[in-house]
Amino acid sequence: PLTSQSVCCGGGRERRLLGNLAAHLLPSTMAQKTVLITGCSSGIGLALAVKMATDEQKRFKVYATMRDLAKQDKLIEAAGNTVGNTLEIKQLDVCSDESIKMCVSSIPGRRIDVLVSNAGMGLIGPIECQTIKEMQNVMDTNFFGLVRLLKEILPDMKKRKSGHIVIISSVMGIQGILFNDVYAASKFAVEGFCESLAIQALKFKLNLSLIEPGPVVTEFERKVFEDGMNMDLSAADKETADMFVNIYLKNYKQIFQTLGQTAEDIAEIILAENPPFRHQTNTLYTPITTLKYADPNGDLPIDTFYKMVFQHDKVFSASLNFIKMLRWKSRKSFDLGGGRSSQ
Numbered sequence: 647p648l649t650s651q652s653v654c655c656g657g658g659r660e661r662r663l664l665g666n667l668a669a670h671l672l673p674s675t676m677a678q679k680t681v682l683i684t685g686c687s688s689g690i691g692l693a694l695a696v697k698m699a700t701d702e703q704k705r706f707k708v709y710a711t712m713r714d715l716a717k718q719d720k721l722i723e724a725a726g727n728t729v730g731n732t733l734e735i736k737q738l739d740v741c742s743d744e745s746i747k748m749c750v751s752s753i754p755g756r757r758i759d760v761l762v763s764n765a766g767m768g769l770i771g772p773i774e775c776q777t778i779k780e781m782q783n784v785m786d787t788n789f790f791g792l793v794r795l796l797k798e799i800l801p802d803m804k805k806r807k808s809g810h811i812v813i814i815s816s817v818m819g820i821q822g823i824l825f826n827d828v829y830a831a832s833k834f835a836v837e838g839f840c841e842s843l844a845i846q847a848l849k850f851k852l853n854l855s856l857i858e859p860g861p862v863v864t865e866f867e868r869k870v871f872e873d874g875m876n877m878d879l880s881a882a883d884k885e886t887a888d889m890f891v892n893i894y895l896k897n898y899k900q901i902f903q904t905l906g907q908t909a910e911d912i913a914e915i916i917l918a919e920n921p922p923f924r925h926q927t928n929t930l931y932t933p934i935t936t937l938k939y940a941d942p943n944g945d946l947p948i949d950t951f952y953k954m955v956f957q958h959d960k961v962f963s964a965s966l967n968f969i970k971m972l973r974w975k976s977r978k979s980f981d982l983g984g985g986r987s988s989q
């Protein structure tokens with residue numbers, strides 16, 4: 647679990663085994679880990695903050711941050727009496743150096759044992775209909791937000807030679823999806839950045855984990871869909887606009903309903919497992935990402951997506967319905983690795 651990084655320094659498998667062992671062997675009186683999570687006003691950030699703050703063994707002191715403190719009510723309600731005890735709410739906007747500096751400096755000794763870089767935003771639609779400003783905003787939040795956090799927090803972790811950086815990436819950090827061009831680019835940037843940094847981090851005994859969820863039913867899904875529905879498509883040709891509305895948006899809700907996990911699923915996975923460098927959370931999605939590794943030339947996934955969307959759309963839709971029916975029948979998520987039900 648996330649408590650293990652201070653005792654492990656090897657690579658991959660040994661690191662995880664050591665980590666799991668440590669979780670069993672370390673006395674329950676060990677010092678609380680301080681955890682800073684960004685983007686806790688909703689979704690995965692909120693669920694993870696609550697999950698960690700309500701840990702029975704009180705292993706974590708959680709600094710749950712959000713850019714707009716006016717949105718803290720939902721977190722306060724969910725976190726209950728942990729607020730002021732194992733959970734503190736702080737302001738942090740990942741697009742502002744100043745706000746990050748103020749937040750980190752307000753933490754005793756600036757000590758952050760676990761950083762969870764979660765804040766993020768989506769953007770869908772034809773690029774002809776998006777402004778460069780909108781695209782830059784996505785890059786600034788999803789990619790430079792992480793870079794800003796690390797510029798402030800990494801030097802302290804290096805000095806202490808301990809720390810765990812958990813980054814909420816996405817399956818779109820390893821594979822592009824139709825009409826998610828800029829969002830996928832922002833997550834690819836995150837993945838390339840972390841892959842490079844992970845080598846240096848190991849030298850300082852720091853762990854990096856990229857969490858790669860597929861669809862998760864959160865505010866993100868609602869906001870992105872609404873923005874897509876309200877998009878001015880006049881700059882796109884008729885064929886592209888049709889494709890976006892009648893193929894992409896038409897299937898959007900069903901994909902989330904069928905394959906979607908909950909924010910609590912993701913929080914539980916992060917906490918229960920000792921994440922490796924890359925961790926895809928949704929086994930229903932892995933056949934799709936596997937295509938990428940099956941063909942180093944890159945044609946196989948593109949070809950498969952093309953056929954799925956434009957030639958076998960009825961089979962695709964029928965498969966989604968079938969999965970939905972199976973999930974409904976079993977009234978629980980598919981086995982996501984832990985063999986437990988989630989809803």
Ligand SMILES: NC(=O)c1ccc[n+]([C@@H]2O[C@H](COP(=O)([O-])OP(=O)(O)OC[C@H]3O[C@@H](n4cnc5c(N)ncnc54)[C@H](OP(=O)(O)O)[C@@H]3O)[C@@H](O)[C@H]2O)c1
Binds near residue numbers: 714815816817909
């Ligand atoms: N939902 C999915 O399907 C899915 C799938 C894969 C990966 N992810 C990733 O998971 C992460 C969390 O998303 P979610 O699904 O939990 O969505 P969410 O409910 O919309 O949460 C996103 C959080 O990020 C915050 N945020 C946005 N810009 C920020 C900024 N400049 N500074 C600080 N916080 C900011 C939002 O705050 P406001 O309330 O103020 O906007 C919100 O608290 C994101 O990185 C997303 O890319 C999501």
